[in-house]
Each structure stands twice: as C-alpha cells, then as structure tokens.
Amino acid sequence: MSERENILGRIREALKVNAPLPGWHGERSAEHLSAGDPAANARNLAARSGTASDWLPLVGASVAEQFELFAKNAADLKADFQLLASRDELKAALLKLRDAEKWRRVASHDGELSNFACKALGLPVLLTDRGYDVQEMEQCDAGITECDALIAQTGGVAVTSRSAGGRALSVLPPHHVVIARREQLVADLPAAFAFLQQKYTPDFPSMISFITGPSRTGDIERILVLGAHGPKKLTILCY
C-alpha cells in the first residue's frame, strides 16, 4: 500500500469518532459543516453567524472614504501612496522619483500602464516578459509593476505572476513601484479574494501575492527594519 493510502486510511479510522465543535463544549452540533459541499458549508456558516466582512475592521461605503482609509493604512505601513488626477501627474510623480533616487535602469513588464510609465521615465528598461537575467534585474534601481487590486482595509495591493511581470519583479529590486487605476480599489479582503477567484478561475496564475507594505523584519530586539530581503521602498501611484 502506498503512503498516501496509509495516511488517508489512518485519517478515516480516526474520524470515525466525532469531535465536539470548538467553543461550545460539545453543546452545539456541527451538521451545518458536513462532509458534503464546502460551498454549502460556507453558506450555512454565513447564515448562522454572518461573513468575514462583518467582523474584519470596518471600511466605509463610499469610494472617497475607502481611498482615505487606504492612504492612512499605507502610511502606517510606511508605504508611499499617491492619488493622482491625471496621466500628466503620474508622469511627473515618476520623474520625481527617478531624479530623487538617481535611477539609471528599471525593470518592468508589458502592460498598458507599465509601458506608459517606462516611456515616461525615458530610462533603459529590463522587460521580464520573455525571460530575463536575474543578475541584471538585481542591478536595477526599481521594479515597476501593475497590480490586480488595492485593498482599502489593509493598505496593501494584490499582484500575480501574470499581472505583475512574474514572481521576482515585485521583490528583487530595492524599490517596488506599483501603478494602479482608481477602479482597482476594493473595500476589504473578502472582496479582494472574491474578485481574484472570479477573475482567474479555473486558470490561476501560479503565484498570487498580497503585498502589505515594504519588506520588513523585527527579528533583532523586535525593532522594525525595512528592506529585510525584499524592497526597502514601496510606492503606489494611483491615477
């Protein structure tokens, strides 16, 4: 018998005895979480006690409130968030970054917004789409990507290997610049997951990453240091 069958066999044997539902000291039965259909279980759970959106931190209903919340959360995370009025402003913001940090070369990927950004910068660009040299990417001053969603509740962004130029582009260069559209803002995490699932089922990109602030560590005396292994800076330009 294979190890797979051995393990599954032990699991089935163990599960012949029911376990009490947690938090109820055995008083509440658990037939609403039956073996059948996980989707039905989720609906049953929601019908009994609500959904994650009812318990997670509150998010305002209007877009203006949500942008305000996003900006506040991003600032708490030490990310730089700029809400811009036009493509001209976007261009100006990019040039300001380029000059302030003396960028010489950036890495990016093919995309309507990212192409615009690269053109605006007027710098040599390493494009990842058709493969790239890792050492070269490591030398780039910034990684410029698009994203799938901005999440007001957390001040973070969701990227995927398909929408953001692969797996490394958003973590290898020292500065990650995200270019986003206003319509990409979602209220909370459940909305972000629902959106991604709807957008990509059944063919998910091999990586989906929720990026919430620049890379950080607290492993030395619990003191916050930015740029542990990933980018030291995260800039989100939204127009």
Next chain:
Amino acid sequence: MSTFVSDFKTRATEKAGDLRHRQVIRTALRGYEIVRDKRKAAFQSWESARQAAAETKWEAVNHLDKHLEALTAKLEARGTKVHWASTGEQAREIIAQILRDKKARCIIKSKSMTSEEIHLNHALEKEGFTVVESDLGEFIVQLRHEPPYHLVFPSMHLTRGEIKDLFQKELGDAPSDAPEELTMVARRVMRQKYITADVGFTGANFAIAETGMISITENEGNARLTAALPKTMVTLIGIEKVLPRFADLALFLPMLATAGAGQPMTCYNTMYSGPRQPGECDGPEEWHVVLLDNRRTELLADAEQRDALHCIRCGACLNVCPIFRNVGGHTYGTTYSGPVGAVITPHLRGLQEWKHLSNASSLCGACTEACPVKIDLHHHLLQNRRNASASEPAFFERLAYQIFGIVANEPAFWSLAKKLGWLTQPLQKAVKGSALDPARAWTKTRDLPAQPRESFKDWWRNRK
C-alpha cells in the same frame, strides 16, 4: 525520572533565575501586547471572527481525507509533484532524494517549523548539502547552532550586541550593533544565495483544498525570493494545515497577523498553485510538495483534543504564557514550545516522556483566551495530566490524598493535625529547605506561610 524531565527542570530553574533573560523577553514582548490589542480592537468583532475561524478549522480537520484528496488532485493537475510521508524519516528521505536527483549542492530555505520538527537541516548537512536559512531570525540561530527560540520570533532571546558579536565572528562583517545595519549585513549575504542556490525550500501556513494552493505568510520577502529564483522548489507541510476554501484566507490571514505579531496583515501573503506555468517568465520548473503526517493522525484519533490540530502556529499562546515568559523557549526541549507545544508534544512524541510539560502551566487560561482559533489549551493540559496518571498512576500521590481525605473528614483528626502543625512549626523553620524537611520541594525556594494562632473554625465558634 526520564532525562527529558530532569533536563527540563534544570533548565527551567536556571532560566527562571536569570534576570537578564527575563529582562530581554519582557522587553521583546512589551510592544507586542500593545499593538496586538490595538489591532484586535480594530476588528468589528474579534470574537465572532474567532468562532468562525474555529468552525472553519473544525470543518477542515474533521473532513481531512476529502480535503487532502481535493488538494492533491488540484496540485497535480498543474504539474506539481505531491509526496506523502508518514514519518519524519520518510520526509527527510524524499527531500534528500529530490536533491540527489537534481545534483543540488546549495539549498536556500525559508522559515519552516515543520522542517525543525523532522530535523531536516541536520540530515541534509550530513549528506553534504549546504543549507542556508534565509529568514533573518532563523539565520541568526543557525549561525549559533541552536534551534529557534519561538515559533514566530526565532531569535527573540538575543540582544543586538550578541548578534553583532555573532556576525563579527561568523561573517567577519558587523559595522555596528544597530538593527538596521545588522539586517543589511544579512541582506547582502543572502542576495547572491538566492540567485545561486539550486533548490529553494519553503514551509507553508495554509493549503487550500478548493483551488489547490499553498499559502505562505512572511514579512521579509525571503520566501518570495526562495519561491521565485531557484529552478526547483520543495515545500514541506503538515497535513493539518488545509483549509476548505480560497475565500477562507480573507479571514485567516489578518487573524494570523493580528494574533501573531499585532499586524493588520503580514507583509507578504502568497499563494502558489503550481510550478512556472506556460506563458510565465520565471518561477521554478519543478515543484515538490511533501505532505507530512508524523503522528498527527494520532492526535486526530483523540476526538477530545482533535482541535489542537486547528493550530495556525501564530505563537500568541506563547507570548501570553507566564511559564513561557519565565523559563523561555529552549527550556521545553521541543520544536513547538509554550502551551501549544505542551499540549501536542505528548501526542507527537510520547505521553509518558513528555507528560511533565502538562505541568508547565499555571492553568490560568491566558493561552486559551489568546488563541485565534479557540483551541481549548488549558483544558487539554489538564486532560493530559489526567491521561498520564491514568496510564501510570502516581502511587505516593494517591496515598497522600487518601490520608488527607481521612484526616479532613474526621473533625477529631483535623483538630489534632492543626495542633501538630502549630507545634511543629518552629521545627520546620529550623530545617526549612534541607533534606529533613518533608515539604522541601516547595520550601526550597519559597516560605511556608505561618499557621495563624486562631483557626477559622475557632474564630467562627468564638465570634459572638
């Protein structure tokens, strides 16, 4: 007495008296409690979220076979190779075989407590592979040749000065003891390792049955790089880490971050559903996922304590535990320390040898209250005590309680005992803590409270 017990007692005594150690731990955890409470308060209802998380984990664990089959089918459909390991030894062999097949030399590793559990590094190093821990805390304890101190904060027992000296000695590079500069030293060392390593190894926080994904939570970006650059990726995951649905992460990710470190979200939460897919520009060509049992099914068979498999390894129960805070993580001598370690280790490694951990608790219940998935930790500790004494009854303890029962039930005996206590009290003072003292285990480090002149009973009788 087994060596595990005596080792535990020796280390606990030593650490509890080590004021410097207590100071370091207290400083490290002071900030944690403040930010965690703030983040918890930001939830509209932390309590409802806990109950829902507990029920979701219940659903996952109590239909574990179905979820594992769904997970495996989805992973394999996208070209991932799934391996099953009943024991740590099997898992080590599977991983070593992958490395041999790939003729690998250097492995870059992101944080994985499960790999600590099966002593993977040691086994691979013995075979001649170079293993580099990339998480900063893990890197530090690896340089010191010691196991992680804490599930989430591996190097929280060290001061910046100690880390500076360590870097100076091992790496010859430590410009100052500023955390910022020390972190940058590690960053420089690691950068080239990601690029040149043959294999990237990761742990995992959750597996999603519905979509066939492995979810990894981290702050540093080291797991992201480990899963992006090397040609081969290996992931080790305990079978209990499965969640039914993709959408469940919307609740579990912020709860893990809040309970574990007082963050609204951990910096990188990444879901992998396969090796590099057609049309993608990077990522590993091969991905191996190793599903590990290692006696988790024995814990599963104990319906009463099955919920201990709900653990998401956030570390919250360690942070609030008065015992952990005094004796420290290394004292336990186990991979998983603190309350959750005390609950599960007897199941994973043998009740009689590890039952002493059930007594490493004041039963205050702080752990149960802190647990984001509502594991009934302190009741399980009590149950482990009961189970341990049922399988190996403590003869003298029983005898002592029987005698106490007789004395306490008979007023004449009781008042005699009272008088005796009163009379022998000065004598006890003279021998306190020495071999002659029958209460030595208690009085060695504490004072026996003096017996009052007038007992409650006398007071009650004379009250008017």
